[in-house]
Amino acid sequence: MSSNSEPPAYAGAAAVPLVVANGRRARLTRALGSSGAAYVFLFPWLAGFLILTAGPALYSLYLSFTDYDLINVPRWAGLDNYMRIATNDPKFQDSVRVTLTFVLLSVPLKLAVALGVAMLLNRGLRGLTVYRAIFYLPSLLGTSVAIAVLWRQLFAGDGLINNLLLGFGIQGPSWISNPDTALYTLVILAVWQFGSPMIIFLAGLRQIPADIYEAARMDGASKSRQFWRITLPMLTPVVFFNAVVQTIDAFKAFTSAFIISGGTGGPVNSTLFYTLYLYQEAFGYFRMGYAAALAWILLVIIALFTAFSFLSARYWVHYDD
């Protein structure tokens, strides 16, 4: 629609026949208004969202104010669950600390590795598709139980990692069963699954026009200068997208800690991810109401992080429009 000029005389004239025409589509539009038609098309998705997502989510919000134990009828408990989480739950504090540490370490590292590999693959290699598939493989397998089991073997006291270290004369600890190092093995496992941000970075790199680099080279910009002044700024929308998605994923991490610690979050709660604690409360001790309260607190934490990302985005994300 063109702006700030008077609407030409024919605009109305053209629109009138559309409204008074007696076609079937026009009747529908008349009955619903033009946004109504949109809702008709949206209906399948909307129904799924309301029945499968919003409904259960609101029900769990209700449950978080009850003492539901999975078997008996939920009893209203008011703010009891939230009060206990806030004032009298050392395990909650442990799990928040572990999860934040995990997010703050694994997300930046993962993005850095993903970008690095994407840059390597962007050099127009022969057989790019093969390499891309190979590097993507860990992400396909990463959430699987088998990989978590493999990780246990790698980082055990007599595992592969320590055998490699022995070659250098270093006697490594038992990484996965030591509270000082167990969480870092999970961070490495997460970083190793850099496949999906890598693919997105690769697509982003392809979007950067080659002539910009060419101009920079003519002006004698070094490789690193090209990266900091062209590649990274041009990629910021992709970095932003990946950062938000990966942060949300990291908050929700569960499988690796569940397998590697045998469901305990041990040793000494060092791998007690928030989701793992939630799971223990819900299915280990049948405190569904309490677990629902924990889940809603997690939702708020993730929402805050995401909101912060969006607010900060205006200062560092460049959309070339």
Add this chain to the structure above:
Amino acid sequence: MSGFGKGRSAALAGVAVTALLAGPAIAQQSGDIRMLWWGSQPRADRTFAVIDMYQEANPDVSIQGETVGWADYWTRLATQVAGRNAPDVIQQDYRYMFEYAGRGALLDMMPYRDEILTLPGVTEADLESGMSDGQLWGVNLGVNSVAMMVNATIFEEAGIPVPENGVSWQEIKDIAIEVAEKSDRIEYGVEDSSGYEPSLHNWLRQRGKELYTEEGELAFDVQDMTEWYQFWADMRDSGATPPPDVQALDQRSIETHMVTLGNAAMGFANSNQLVGFSQLNEDEIVMRVFPLVEDSTSEGHFFKPSQLLSVAASTEFPELSLDFVNFFITDTEAGKVLDVERGVPISSDVRDAIRPELDEDGLAQLEYIEGLDPYAGPLPPPPPQGAGEIDQMMIQIGQQVAFGQLTPEEGAERLVSQAESILSR
């Protein structure tokens, strides 16, 4: 054999399968029921075989068997019960069963004892473990007890005799140091059991205490726990047990047990797990009773139900479900299929029938349980709600003490105060 020919004896069903006799005396059963259990593939094979036997004897009955591993089992059961979709016949664990019973999810079997759940060859004492307040929530599937697993091969190679039943903890400490010195295959003699609730339980009982009272309160105090943690700190300092980061590899499974991993020559587990230990270890594993404390009451052990069979309160076919439970536990042919993989059967008839067919490990398990009397006392009261959580906490605080984050006194105080707070929830 009591009640033979009086109504429908479960043993008849087994005979019917083999001798193709006519059906049972009671009206023909019909209906569809589901059974859920946890366990390994060998257990699944045995269980499905018994289900098939029952279905052959009762052609109008269909039994759906479902099985998952221990870790996923409680999630699945809880969600099925919550979704009004509970299995009719449920394999239960001694700790969890009362949590379910207390929440009204299980059927009281007592009213069916005369007619359907006749349980020939089973004494009332065998059923005690599934009862509270005169109601029967589950029937014991097999008897087991905690046991010390000893790698006999390592002792033999080291030229040290395998410790006998009835040695003291002090002697075990010395033996552990000696065997670790003389064996070139292991570094430590005995596992660190400071976070293993059954070990603590045995130790408390030998001192005349308990884990929980009848009322569901703690039956031990900070002083007991302090001594327990100090004892294990001394074991670690002397090199008898592995350091905490090695011990923390243990995830309460046979695969991750210190003995199986080859880190220790002796460790602690359940007697029915001998079958699994033998399968996973090339070395010969033998069982001994737990070591004795000073001035022991000799009542540290008790005959524990390895698992129980319960029936859901929501079942549409209570009689059919209970009849199947009766068959599963007392039919001699079914017993031969089930072996002692779930523990030693509680029916004397089944025990007598399977004895000649047992292999070495099965026999060892049977003899261990039969020879346990001098070291066993009465059954402890059923664990209160929250016991499962306290068990998890014992692992964690035991590790905190072992890693030096807490002194034994601090660990003891924290454990007692947190356990009391869990029990009061």
